[in-house]
Amino acid sequence: MTDATPVDESVPAEPSATPEEVSERVNNRSQRPVSEAFKAFITSRWAPRPDLGVEASTASEYTPARRAGLSARFPGARLVVPAGSLKVRSNDTDYRFRPHSAFAHLTGLGTDEEPDAVLVLHPTASGEGDPDGDGHGTDHHAVLYVRPLAARDTEEFYADSRYGEFWVGARPSLDDVTTLTGIEARHVDELRDALAKDVGEDGVRLLVVTGADESVETLVEAIRTEAGVEQVEDEEATDEQLVEAASELRLVKDEQEIAQLREAVARTIEGFEQVVGSLSRAVAHRRGERVIETTFDAHARLEGNAVGYETIAAAGEHATTLHWTTNDGVVRHGEMVLVDAGVEVDSLYTADITRTLPVDGEFTEVQRRVYTAVLDAADAAFAVARPGTKFRDIHAAAMEVIAARLEEWGLLPDGVTAEVSLSAEGQQHRRWMVHGTSHHLGLDVHDCAQARRELYLDGVLEPGMVFTIEPGLYFKADDLAVPEEYRGMGVRIEDDVLVTADGNENLSAALPRRPEDIEAWMARLRG
Known part of the structure; x- marks a missing residue:
């Protein structure tokens, strides 16, 4: 990168008589010309500046x-x-x-x-x-x-x-x-x-x-x-x-904001398509996760302003770390990779989408079982995301499915049913999903974060609100509370949702969600 201070060849390199304060030494490499002749010359003989062509945004x-x-x-x-x-x-x-x-x-x-x-x-x-x-x-x-x-x-x-x-x-x-x-x-x-x-x-x-x-x-x-x-x-x-x-003010988006979010989602979906194309390179590289990250981030910079937040490219066990952004791990055959990423467009509105992909293009039986449970939880959340519903009810709907599936698999502690776990005194199922299911989305990936609780968590959904739906299940490699077949596996599915007059619209629906659709999509992209 160009040295951030102008060059002054006219100033002799002599030690200063007065020692500089440390705080004043940032530009002590500066050699800016100071002669009157230089000033007169550099400020003269310029053509008129061209019109920047600015129009109303x-x-x-x-x-x-x-x-x-x-x-x-x-x-x-x-x-x-x-x-x-x-x-x-x-x-x-x-x-x-x-x-x-x-x-x-x-x-x-x-x-x-x-x-x-x-x-x-x-x-x-x-x-x-x-x-x-x-x-x-x-x-x-x-x-x-x-x-x-x-x-x-x-x-x-x-x-x-x-x-x-x-x-x-x-x-x-x-x-x-x-x-x-x-x-x-x-x-x-x-x-x-x-x-x-x-x-x-x-x-x-x-x-x-x-x-x-x-x-x-x-x-x-x-x-x-x-x-x-x-x-x-x-x-x-x-x-x-x-x-x-x-x-x-940003809890309910206007038409321009919604249009910008649609644009951000569209560019993000393109980035996920490029990620699928990069998986073979990722497997071959010692930092395969970083191959995925840089593939998406380069696309975001080319087609938008940048990424809306640090990309999560978490393969295998790393997918059980909710905000894994180090992205320096290997990507192995037979595992899944959780990619949580969003393009921020020039207006600064960002998408926020997660897909958990089988590295080889097909889910194993256990992977599919866990993935389907998370998908069912997301679908339950979608079913209640409509005007008049409280924001917190989205999470509650997803948790009912998660708790029921964990009970079905025998993972809840002895004597604990899904109903008991869902009670305020229980919550054992949250061991495997400690985060919430939704957050507002817009200029910030976690938009409207300073809003009052009664308007956010306890708020009632209105047309024009945009938020995520993102349940997950995360089984760490050293989690002795689950059978070995589940360990070292994390799944999250995240979509961006617009509340409409009579329900909701999945803004990211063009990106496959069902396991069979993901497999077909990956096969098509890989040729």
């Missing part, structure tokens, strides 16, 4: 309604939603940027767009109605504070390895950002004054989405302190409640 038609939903929860408060900052990977190199999910949801910005940007919903006088002219009747005016493209006569243009055009390409202008998002864009240098306006004991309350950008949180706290305003937990409006509300 599809999401910009939907984000006003999302912002209006947040506005309605906090009348009169100034709401601060940071995108987040670049995060250091090592010394002076950064990770690829991903904006905070609340910011992405409310602005429509995805991929690696706009580090350090901050969305602010400024309160307007009650009754002004529609300050943004978007027809949603919000009493807030949205402004995006961003770092726009710097002029070519500035030092940032050629010397700033984080933001300079010479290093990371041309950033959008303020007009570009407004065109793309439909939100008024202003320079981030104006943020402090904008946040501080009218903040006080009897004035505007200032709230920030925490966990996104520490520097913005520090700024907000400083403004509060200067204004003599302190947050109290039992207040009607707190930062925690803003985080909660921003998460709950």
Whole structure:
């Protein structure tokens, strides 16, 4: 990778008279030219910048309604939603940027767009109605504070390895950002004054989405302190409640979000097809699991933004480790491989699908028995996933099947029936499935995680909700509570589900689920 600091051949390599602090040595390799002649030359004789060709995003038609939903929860408060900052990977190199999910949801910005940007919903006088002219009747005016493209006569243009055009390409202008998002864009240098306006004991309350950008949180706290305003937990409006509300906004997806999830699922299914094609290479490689991982991850990067989470490629015994992401094991003939993976598309919406595949293309009798039990549990969960059902009932339906099958196989402790195990005082069957059956899905693989319990776990399903159904059974190699034929085997089947007006739709139904269909599908892909 290119050295992250410009080269300065004009500065002699002499020791500094004053020792540098350790924290200031990140760029101590810098040899940036400093002569006036260099500055004059590098900032001159450039053709006009080409138009970036920015057009309004599809999401910009939907984000006003999302912002209006947040506005309605906090009348009169100034709401601060940071995108987040670049995060250091090592010394002076950064990770690829991903904006905070609340910011992405409310602005429509995805991929690696706009580090350090901050969305602010400024309160307007009650009754002004529609300050943004978007027809949603919000009493807030949205402004995006961003770092726009710097002029070519500035030092940032050629010397700033984080933001300079010479290093990371041309950033959008303020007009570009407004065109793309439909939100008024202003320079981030104006943020402090904008946040501080009218903040006080009897004035505007200032709230920030925490966990996104520490520097913005520090700024907000400083403004509060200067204004003599302190947050109290039992207040009607707190930062925690803003985080909660921003998460709950995503519990029901709009048309644009559902379309993006369909796209993510389609690209993910293609990735699974490529995984099947890689199995022979995986068996031959000492790190066969990593062959599977890299096959899927390369596809995700080519056809989307990246993977939505670290791919799980767990062969044999590794499939009994729920979040196995080391992926350095061998893939053996006669075993199964559990692949849990999802493509994140450029809008940052991700799929989350799991299939457990027989390495040789056909299940053994015991593998099929366990796989079918998990499939039956998933089907039972699908049967209750409809409007009016509580979210927790999905898990309960799957557990009834799991407990009954374990009883049938004689795996529950002596004297324990499926009914006893399903009781709150029992739960013995959970030895072999300690995780839940479902989680919401969207911008985050575990979306809406900050929502209140009464709206999530105890919430009632509504059309537009999207979540996973993913029961499993996991028998570790050293589990003496099960017969040897089960040991070292893990099975999980995971699909992405949309609640419809009269039931549900399996968004990932195009990927085979039944064992006979998986065998036929694998045979076809292998030719």
